[in-house]
Amino acid sequence: RVLLSADSGRAAMTETTVYPGGGLVHIKNPHLESMEEDILHHLDLGTKTHNLPAVFGDIKFVCVGGSPNRMRAFAQFMHKQLGLAGDGEDLADICAGMDRYAMYRAGPVLSISHGMGIPSISIMLHELIKLLHHAKCRDVTIIRIGTSGGLGKIKLGTVVITDTAVDSSFKPRFEQVVLDDVVVQSTELDKDLAKELLACSKEISDFPALISHTMCAYDFYEGKTTFGRLDGYLKRAYNAGVRNIEMESTAFAALCGLCGLKGECFCILPCIHSLTQPEGLVWCEIQTTQEPKPHS
Ligand SMILES: O=P(O)(O)O[C@@H]1C[C@H](O)[C@@H](CO)O1
Numbered sequence: 001r002v003l004l005s006a007d008s009g010r011a012a013m014t015e016t017t018v019y020p021g022g023g024l025v026h027i028k029n030p031h032l033e034s035m036e037e038d039i040l041h042h043l044d045l046g047t048k049t050h051n052l053p054a055v056f057g058d059i060k061f062v063c064v065g066g067s068p069n070r071m072r073a074f075a076q077f078m079h080k081q082l083g084l085a086g087d088g089e090d091l092a093d094i095c096a097g098m099d100r101y102a103m104y105r106a107g108p109v110l111s112i113s114h115g116m117g118i119p120s121i122s123i124m125l126h127e128l129i130k131l132l133h134h135a136k137c138r139d140v141t142i143i144r145i146g147t148s149g150g151l152g153k154i155k156l157g158t159v160v161i162t163d164t165a166v167d168s169s170f171k172p173r174f175e176q177v178v179l180d181d182v183v184v185q186s187t188e189l190d191k192d193l194a195k196e197l198l199a200c201s202k203e204i205s206d207f208p209a210l211i212s213h214t215m216c217a218y219d220f221y222e223g224k225t226t227f228g229r230l231d232g233y234l235k236r237a238y239n240a241g242v243r244n245i246e247m248e249s250t251a252f253a254a255l256c257g258l259c260g261l262k263g264e265c266f267c268i269l270p271c272i273h274s275l276t277q278p279e280g281l282v283w284c285e286i287q288t289t290q291e292p293k294p295h296s
């Protein structure tokens, strides 16, 4: 059975089916409020062990990315940008107790790692969204800061801002198995936020950026062995509006859409190799060989 709307059937019972209202993150799990305690296991946080509204209630931006070190560097960077007290070098990892994800805060900005791929980001986002809900955060914007492989002739270091995340068939959908159902969710991202980010990039010199569709693969190798794809697949992807490929955007977009969070994916293309298609077109495949540095 394929459910096209998360409002119907099994999906309405999942913990991540949440709705906006007054800027708060509402979770449409009828059992959540009656639970004595909610343990956010992989974040090493919980409603009984931590005063979540006091610690996180003022969070307005959440930035997520694959690697723990990158997200610490990003939090330190934000600490400096926001002119917060101290040099920010000794920021503590809030989730250190579990050693799964790393979380740092700099003023109203939370910076969290999500690991690689959809299952990993999905687990983190489930717990993060419940954290924002329990903490009674309002009007939160969440941005994925990542790396990706590029399609077409895109300048080294370009930032691709995703308007829509698409699957391997270039469709704007996220297909997930929920118990014994296949649930399909929409993967549109916040178009106004994408335009806002593009406008910001134009205010900074030498900050190439563009808005496009992003394809999300299930695996680094089997899902997108781009060097092996000399059969026109990349051309079809390009013609469908795809300019970069990564591994989390559809799950990210679907969960942001469900909970009413303003969400955006923001990927940097760090290093470039070129590839010639049989059609004679030159395609660019970008491999992640270095961690992107935050732009100053
Ligand atoms: O945010 P990052 O740069 O960690 O995400 C991309 C997508 C995969 O998780 C990983 C593959 O190298 O990099």
Ligand SMILES: O=c1cc[nH]c(=O)[nH]1
Residues within 6 Å of the ligand: 147, 148, 149, 150, 220, 245, 246, 247, 286, 287, 288
């Ligand atoms: O998913 C990714 C991330 C970085 N570079 C790639 O080629 N793919």
